[in-house]
Amino acid sequence: MEPVAPILGTVSRDGDQVVIRLHRDRAHDLRVALAACPCTATKSTEGQALREALAQAIGKATR
Numbered sequence: 001m002e003p004v005a006p007i008l009g010t011v012s013r014d015g016d017q018v019v020i021r022l023h024r025d026r027a028h029d030l031r032v033a034l035a036a037c038p039c040t041a042t043k044s045t046e047g048q049a050l051r052e053a054l055a056q057a058i059g060k061a062t063r
Contacts, residue, residue, distance in 0.1 A: 027062045031055045 009021040022030060034051040037043065 024062060027058050031058050034058075 009023060010019075011021075012019050034055040036048060036051070
């Protein structure tokens with residue numbers, strides 16, 4: 001069985017920036033986790049916009 005990359009590498013602060021580092025093998029998993037919830041409960045549009053932006057940024061970084 002192939003070893004699995006850790007879910008999250010590190011989260012650190014660099015001045016006013018928060019830096020999230022994860023192994024490239026886990027980038028897709030994080031994008032899936034950030035996908036919109038299919039349930040009909042009320043959701044924050046701001047939160048959804050943040051999830052979408054982060055998922056897009058991860059996608060660009062792994063191309």
